[in-house]
Structure formats: structure tokens, C-alpha cells
Amino acid sequence: MNLNIMSAAISAIQPFEAQAQIFKVLSHPARIAILEILRDGEECVCHMEAYLGLRQAYISQQLAVLRESGIIQDRRDGWNIFYRVTDPRIFEVLDVVQRITGIEVPDVHQAGFHCTCPRCMTEQQVTNEEG
Amino acid sequence: MNLNIMSAAISAIQPFEAQAQIFKVLSHPARIAILEILRDGEECVCHMEAYLGLRQAYISQQLAVLRESGIIQDRRDGWNIFYRVTDPRIFEVLDVVQRITGIEVPDVHQAGFHCTCPRCMTEQQVTNEEG
């Protein structure tokens, strides 16, 4: 098999595999958008559907990629599953690359949608009662 | 075609395309290794061959990906082509992700190889004369 022929190359590149893996997970606009949604703390999947206007199954697939990489973690609360970022330094990565591109990132929470999860309903109720 | 059905989704994700593109380019260990080689300034391709122990054609392919993305630029000097990083902030990105992984990045310049490009030959000559 002559595996040893490439041993120098493999060992030279192998230490960068872990970094490359993180970059691969980040190399999809929907996954970046999801992380932006999680910037201010944990959110349930229904929020992501509402904010992004994407089908549930699609979002769930992208969540699976993020989850399996360890970048996000999930927590079940009744019917809803809440996701949060494991290591907030991932936002530093997004920040730097955002500065490099120079493209303004939209506020993913400004979409004006509302989902029907308990937390949203409570928030709406509170807002209505307050206003 | 019903293109408008997905318009909300497309517009929600589209602003992150540029970031995703950069991450995609970085999502390969050989390309990260090349950038590490360029950390201290421009280097010729022969250096990368020497340091990484990879075939020339392979390195050239990865250089093309980096070059076409705009992350690196090239400059010809006689027989050799020297590459340099366009925006040093790309190293901030590598730094943060490196901290997240916690994996020590090897010094890609410690390999002890020497190529036969004019600069290497001059350096060797100078070193020998100095020592």
C-alpha cells in the first residue's frame, strides 16, 4: 500500500484537520444564520422557522450538522427544543469574517414573525398586558 | 417556477453567502497549512513543497482555490512565484478557531527542508558565510 510514502504530508496537514472541520460546518449560509439567531442566547426551533422562513426539516438538518460538530447543544423543554452555542468564541470567528467581507449582517430577529411556542405566547401576552 | 415561494428564505440566508464562501475555502487542512506558511510574509511555492511534503500539482491546486477566493495574491519573480496573504485579518480567524480547538499548531517552518529557489540558496550561502 506504500502508506509511508505520504507520511510526511499527512503529518504536516493532520494538525489542521480539527480547524478545517469547524470551517466546514460554518461554510453554509443557513448554518451561519442559525448561529446569528443564537447570538443573544438560546432559542427554540420554531423561532428559527419563523425568522428564516425555511421549512422545519431543512432547519433540523442544518441543526444536526451544527450539533454533531459540537458547536451547538440542545435542551428539551416540553414540546420545544432549545438550542444554544457551546462556545461563544464561535461568534468571534463570525465577527472577524464579517469584517473581512464588509457585508452588513442583518438583524435576524427583526423579521417580525411570531411562532406559537409557549415562550413566544407568554412574551406576546406580557407585551399586550404591559402596553 | 414559483420562485417567490422561497424569497423569504433566500433573502434571509443570502447575506451570509460571502462569509460562507470564505469558510468553505478555509475548510481544508492543506489550505490552512499553506496560510500558516504565509504567516510571516510571502513565500514561493517551492517552500510549500518542502515544508508540507506534498506534490507540486496538489499544492498548486490548493493555491488556486485560495487565489481565486482573493485570500492570497501572487507575484512572479523570475522562475518563482511568491504568494502572500491579501488581508492579514484572515490570521485572526485562524487564531480564534485554533484556540477553540485547543490543538497546538505546529511550526510549519521547522521542517528542516530546503528548496533550491534563489532566495533559499542565498539564505544558505549567507548563513554558511556568517556561521
Add this chain to the structure above:
DNA sequence: TAATGATATTCATGAATTTGAATATTATGT
């Protein structure tokens, strides 16, 4: 335990990426 809401998984297909092999290009020296 059956129905329902929220979310996840499986499957299939087309598109993109990886990477080795061969070949081309470009500049230099004779």
C-alpha cells in the same frame, strides 16, 4: 392509549469537492 404539536431522521438525487495523473504554460539560460 390515541391524537397532536414540535422536532428529527431517512432516503434519493443532483451538484460540488477531492485528489491523482497527465499535460500545459511561462520565464530563463544557452
Add this chain to the structure above:
DNA sequence: ACATAATATTCAAATTCATGAATATCATTA
């Protein structure tokens, strides 16, 4: 012009990725 050194490009096969459709799971409520 020709040979050579340094680097780039093309091509093709294998693998991986993106994504839509359908279905499954898991917790809750009746």
C-alpha cells in the same frame, strides 16, 4: 529556437454535500 526549472491547468473517478419528500420520534394532552 531549444532545453530546463517552476508552477499551473485539465481531466476523470471517487467521495461528499445539499436539499426536497416522506416518514419517524418524542413529549404532551385528552
